[in-house]
Amino acid sequence: MRTGRLRSVHPVLWAGWAALAAGAVLCVLGWYGVSGERYAERQLPYLASCTIPGAALIIAGAILLTHARGALAAARVEELHSLLVAAEPADAEDPDGAAAMPLAVSGDLLMVPGGTLWHRADCPLVAGKVEAVPVDAKLLAGGELGPCPICDPAEDTD
Structure with a gap:
């Protein structure tokens, strides 16, 4: 059960990190383009094509990472629960009833x-x-x- 759940979580983690990296690169490119232009009308294309999509990718990456970490934690909780459920009760091991003491x-x-x-x-x-x-x-x-x-x-x- 654990490996199936983790296999579905790892691609989401990688996608989150990739979106964050791509967003950071786009923001840096947008900043570089804006900084080289003196007039606002020449800065707008850099904002529209690099900075705004870069910020959106950073937000999307953060959401993907948060979702993946939550899914990873849920998979660990499920694994612990299955271990607890699978464990034999103490009464089954002790036929003398000493566990009731x-x-x-x-x-x-x-x-x-x-x-x-x-x-x-x-x-x-x-x-x-x-x-x-x-x-x-x-x-x-x-x-x-x-x-x-x-x-x-x-x-x-x-």
């Missing part, structure tokens, strides 16, 4: 200063963080901290 079972509650959640001490979100401190009872009683949805310490306190 909670992630954290410690009774000690921790928080990160400035955070909005409180966690069990062995929660993967705070495990190994030196800035994690024991939960302040005032913050807990005031409702400023909520339970972590990963380790769900609310089960112990209810």
